Amino acid sequence: METLDKATHSAHEAFDNIASAASQAAEALGEKGEQLQHAEKQLVENCRSYIRGNPITSLGIAVAAGFLLSRLLSGR
Template identity: 80%
Template sequence: METVDKASHSAHEAVDMIANATNQAADALGEKGNQLKTAEKQLMENCRGYVRDNPITSLGIAVAAGFLLSRLLSGR
């Protein structure tokens, strides 16, 4: 009976350690996700500002990018 109790106790400790590690990983991923969202918002604001300040240049970049994409995806 003592061996079963020891095995049960060891199994519970292992499950607790795994649960703790999983919670820590989930917290870290959540924090990184928030950091990425913040970086994305900042990048979008920077892009909007650039387009607002340089509309002609932005249009030229968009046309060039569209042309390059059409060439790459045309399959010729």
């Protein structure tokens, strides 16, 4: 019985360690997700600000990007 108790105790410890590691990983991923969302919002705001300040240049960039995409995706 003592061996069974030791094995059970070891299994519980291993499970607790795995659960703790999984919890820490989930927390770290949640923090990184929040950081990515903040970075995305900042990037969108920077783009909007640039477009407001440089509408003609922005239009030229959009036309050039559309032209390049159409050439790449045309399949010729």
